Amino acid sequence: MASITSYGAAREVTGSCHLLESPACGRVLLDCGMHQGGDAVDRLHDERFAFDPASIDAVILSHAHLDHSGLLPRLCQGGFRGPILCTPATAELLRIMLHDAVGLYLRDLEYKNRRNARRGRPLIEASYGVEDVETALSACIGVEYRKHHSLGAGNSASICFHDAGHILGSAICEVLLQEDGQQKRLVFSGDLGKTDSVLMREPAQLQEADILLMESTYGDRDHRPEGDTLTELRDLLRETWSQGGNVMIPAFAVGRTQEILFHLGTLHHSGELDGWRVFLDSPMAISVTQVYDHWLKLLDTQDIRALDDAKKSSLAEFLPTLSLTPDTDQSMAINRIKGGAIIIAGSGMCTGGRIRHHFKHGIWQANNTIIFTGFQAQGTLGRLLVDGASHVRLFGEEYIVKARIATLGALSAHAGQQQLVDWRASFRSNPLTLLIHGEEKAQQVLADRLRQELDCDLVIPERGQSIEF
Known part of the structure; x- marks a missing residue:
C-alpha cells in the first residue's frame, strides 16, 4: 500500500515537502523546500526533518524556488545520497539559487556571531555549508519533459515531468507505481502557472490520476487578466513620474523578474517608458535572466516572437x-x-536582499511607489506592507511608511481560483485530491467549490498527516 505524508506546505504556502512511500519506489520526497519569513539564521536553525534523511531513496523536485528546493543541502548533510530528479532547466537554475542562498545565510550568520561575541553569548554553528550545496547539485539528474525515467531499482516505478507553466523548468510530476500487479498514478502539481502568463506556456493538462496533490495558493480569488497589467503598470509609472519619485519592485529572481523586464520592454517599445532608468539590482536575478535567455525554446512562442520582431535575442x-x-x-x-x-531587487517577499536597503532610503518618501508582483507569505515584511503597516523595522530602526503601496496581482506566477478549478476538471478520472501549498482560508474556499462543482473526494492534510492510496 502506498502512502503520502505532507511535512511542509500543509495548510501553509512555503516549505514544500511530501514523502511518498511505496514498495515500488521506496521512500521518495516530492520537493524539499525551506520555510520563508522571519530571521533567516533562526529560521534555518529551527528547520527539522521529521524523518531520517539517510532513509530517503530519491527526491523529485518540481522547480527551483527555494520554498521547494532550499533544504536539499541540509538533506544531503543529514546523509541523503540518492538522486535528485528534475528538469534540465531546473538543474541549471538550482545552481544559482542554492549558491546564492548559502552565501546570504553564511554572511547573516557571521554578522549574528559577531554580535553574539560582543554580548558574550555563545556562537552559532553553521547548519550547512557550500560543500553541502555541491553535494546536492552533483546528485541532480535532468529529465526532459514527457520522458519517463525509472524511479528506483527495476521497472516498478517511474517519473514523468510535464510543463507547469510557473517558472522556467517548472514541472507537474507524474509518478507511476506498480504494486501487486496494479498500476497506481500519483500526480503532484508543483506550482501551477497562469494560463495567460507572459513568457510561460500554459500548464499541461493531465487526465488520469489515482491521487492528486494540488497547489491552492490563490484558491480563494482570481487574478486580473494579464492584459490589464500593462495598463496598470503604465498608470503607476505615470503617477510616480509626475510626483518626481522612484519605483521599487521587490521581485523573485526566478520568473517574476523576467516577466517584469518583458512588460517594461513592451512599454519601452510603445514609447511609454521615456525618461525612466531601469535597474536590475540583483546579482542572482541577473544570472537567472541569462539562464532564461539560454532556454528561450521552452518559453511561450508568441512572447518570444516579440523579441525577434524587435531584433533582440x-x-x-x-x-x-x-x-x-x-x-x-x-x-x-x-x-x-x-x-x-x-x-x-530581491527578495520578492522582502525577507532579505537589496530591496530592504532601497526601502531604507525611500519607503518614508510619499512620492515613491512600491509595487508588489507576487504572493506575500504570512510573517514576511512584504505581507506587513501589503496589509497596510504604517511603520516597519529595517536594520534595527523604525521607518514610517509613506510610499504608495501597490500590488499587480496579474503578475502572480500562480494560477487563480478559476484556473485551478479548470485544471482539476481536466481529469477524466476522479482522483483523491489533496490541497497543499495554500493558507487554510484559501484552501477551504477552493475545497467548497471543488466539492460543489466537481464532486471531489478531497482532503486538506495537516502537517504530518499520512494518507494511503
Whole structure:
C-alpha cells in the first residue's frame, strides 16, 4: 500500500515537502523546500526533518524556488545520497539559487556571531555549508519533459515531468507505481502557472490520476487578466513620474523578474517608458535572466516572437534602458537618484536582499511607489506592507511608511481560483485530491467549490498527516 505524508506546505504556502512511500519506489520526497519569513539564521536553525534523511531513496523536485528546493543541502548533510530528479532547466537554475542562498545565510550568520561575541553569548554553528550545496547539485539528474525515467531499482516505478507553466523548468510530476500487479498514478502539481502568463506556456493538462496533490495558493480569488497589467503598470509609472519619485519592485529572481523586464520592454517599445532608468539590482536575478535567455525554446512562442520582431535575442536587449548592477557600490549609487528610477531587487517577499536597503532610503518618501508582483507569505515584511503597516523595522530602526503601496496581482506566477478549478476538471478520472501549498482560508474556499462543482473526494492534510492510496 502506498502512502503520502505532507511535512511542509500543509495548510501553509512555503516549505514544500511530501514523502511518498511505496514498495515500488521506496521512500521518495516530492520537493524539499525551506520555510520563508522571519530571521533567516533562526529560521534555518529551527528547520527539522521529521524523518531520517539517510532513509530517503530519491527526491523529485518540481522547480527551483527555494520554498521547494532550499533544504536539499541540509538533506544531503543529514546523509541523503540518492538522486535528485528534475528538469534540465531546473538543474541549471538550482545552481544559482542554492549558491546564492548559502552565501546570504553564511554572511547573516557571521554578522549574528559577531554580535553574539560582543554580548558574550555563545556562537552559532553553521547548519550547512557550500560543500553541502555541491553535494546536492552533483546528485541532480535532468529529465526532459514527457520522458519517463525509472524511479528506483527495476521497472516498478517511474517519473514523468510535464510543463507547469510557473517558472522556467517548472514541472507537474507524474509518478507511476506498480504494486501487486496494479498500476497506481500519483500526480503532484508543483506550482501551477497562469494560463495567460507572459513568457510561460500554459500548464499541461493531465487526465488520469489515482491521487492528486494540488497547489491552492490563490484558491480563494482570481487574478486580473494579464492584459490589464500593462495598463496598470503604465498608470503607476505615470503617477510616480509626475510626483518626481522612484519605483521599487521587490521581485523573485526566478520568473517574476523576467516577466517584469518583458512588460517594461513592451512599454519601452510603445514609447511609454521615456525618461525612466531601469535597474536590475540583483546579482542572482541577473544570472537567472541569462539562464532564461539560454532556454528561450521552452518559453511561450508568441512572447518570444516579440523579441525577434524587435531584433533582440535576449530579455535584457529587449529593454535598452536597463542597467545591471551586480556590485554593491553600483547598488548603493542608485539611492542617490532622486526620481525617475525603477529599481527591481530581491527578495520578492522582502525577507532579505537589496530591496530592504532601497526601502531604507525611500519607503518614508510619499512620492515613491512600491509595487508588489507576487504572493506575500504570512510573517514576511512584504505581507506587513501589503496589509497596510504604517511603520516597519529595517536594520534595527523604525521607518514610517509613506510610499504608495501597490500590488499587480496579474503578475502572480500562480494560477487563480478559476484556473485551478479548470485544471482539476481536466481529469477524466476522479482522483483523491489533496490541497497543499495554500493558507487554510484559501484552501477551504477552493475545497467548497471543488466539492460543489466537481464532486471531489478531497482532503486538506495537516502537517504530518499520512494518507494511503
